[in-house]
Amino acid sequence: MVESPFDTTFRVGEVVDAESFPETNKPEMAKLRIDLGDETVGSVAQTGYNYEPADLVGRQVLCATDLGSVRIAGFESEVLTVGVPDADGHPVLVGPDEAVPVGGTLY
Known part of the structure; x- marks a missing residue:
């Protein structure tokens, strides 16, 4: 595997769960659970303008993982x-x- 030249590591993850997140008081926000291969992590993303939560499950996304x-x-x-x-x-x-x-990294 080639190492990333960036200070931040970007990895490919697959959305395994997504749901609306009305607790943020912003209807466009969603809670995501993302499989990075070696772990499953949470992410809050502004997706409601272009995506329904159910449509995100199975989608591969790019994530900054060390912030x-x-x-x-x-x-x-x-x-x-x-x-x-x-x-x-x-x-x-x-x-x-x-x-x-x-889990693959951007390079």
């Missing part, structure tokens, strides 16, 4: 799920074009 964790409305968000803005400024999740091994 530390933060508790959001009682939920431990351990990775940052990466996205880019669409034409309206709403997040579109970043992930591989085709299935790749879960």
